[in-house]
Each structure stands twice: as structure tokens, then as C-alpha cells.
Amino acid sequence: MLKKLSDKVYYMPQYSETDRPTLGLICGENFSVIVDSGNSPAHARDFLNLVEQIDIAPVKFVVITHWHWDHIFGMDTMKLLSISHNQTKDRIEYLKTLTWDDASLDSRVETGEEIEFCSSMIKLEMPTRII
Numbered sequence: 485m486l487k488k489l490s491d492k493v494y495y496m497p498q499y500s501e502t503d504r505p506t507l508g509l510i511c512g513e514n515f516s517v518i519v520d521s522g523n524s525p526a527h528a529r530d531f532l533n534l535v536e537q538i539d540i541a542p543v544k545f546v547v548i549t550h551w552h553w554d555h556i557f558g559m560d561t562m563k564l565l566s567i568s569h570n571q572t573k574d575r576i577e578y579l580k581t582l583t584w585d586d587a588s589l590d591s592r593v594e595t596g597e598e599i600e601f602c603s604s605m606i607k608l609e610m611p612t613r614i615i
């Protein structure tokens with residue numbers, strides 16, 4: 485169930501066990517907008533399933549607040565036009581060049597490019613992953 489903040493604003497609360505952040509939904513007269521895409525395809529699908537259950541104008545965009553993995557790994561699954569700051573877009577483009585299998589994550593933790601917390605949460609949220 486989505487939580488309702490007002491007639492126009494809903495959210496799905498965060499789930500700290502696998503670092504799923506809060507996802508938002510802003511409903512306009514003509515279209516609606518999702519705020520952040522979730523930390524995995526499953527997270528995005530869970531949110532979209534809840535959104536489908538309420539009577540709102542069609543969802544047209546997903547607004548990405550920032551580039552952290554937990555806010556962007558559901559983008560492909562949402563299949564929406566995305567809106568973000570240019571620097572966020574650039575960072576996402578860089579992240580798309582990386583590989584996300586366990587060995588690659590471990591190696592980036594070793595070099596300091598990735599933090600252990602994100603690596604372990606990615607493995608927990610997506611035991612098998614094609615990102």
C-alpha cells in the first residue's frame with residue numbers, strides 16, 4: 485500500500501534491510517511523476533504495482549534526485565522518460581560503463597571506488613543481477 489501525504493502526493497517507505505530508499509509519486513491533472521526509480525528492477529516493479537492500484541493521471545516521467553545506485557537501478561524497468569540534473573546524467577552514464585558482478589564490486593571496494601556498504605546491499609537486493 486502506498487502512503488498518502490496529500491491528494492496529490494504518495495510515497496512507498498524506505499526498507500533499510502536492502503537499502504531501498506523512499507520512492508515518491510506526484511499526481512497532476514494531466515500526468516503524474518515518479519520521484520526516483522528504486523534500487524533494483526524488483527524495487528521498481530513493487531512500486532509500479534502499487535501505483536497501478538490508484539486512480540491517477542498517467543505516469544509520464546521519473547525524476548532522478550541523484551546518482552546513487554539505490555535511486556537509479558530501477559530506471560530501465562520503469563520505462564519512463566527520466567529527468568535529472570546534467571551532472572547526475574553524466575554520473576549515470578559513467579556508472580553504465582561499469583560491471584556489477586560480485587568480483588567487480590569487490591575489486592572496486594578494494595580500490596576505494598565503492599564502499600563496502602553499497603557492495604553488500606547490492607548483493608543482498610540483487611543476488612543475481614543484470615543491470
Ligand SMILES: Nc1ccn([C@@H]2O[C@H](COP(=O)(O)O)[C@@H](O)[C@H]2O)c(=O)n1
Nearest residue numbers: 503505551552553554555598599602605
Ligand atoms: N559513495 C556512496 C555513498 C552512499 N551511497 C548510497 O547512498 C545512500 C545514502 O544516501 P541516499 O541519499 O542515496 O539515500 C546509501 O544508503 C547508499 O546506498 C552510494 O551509492 N555511494
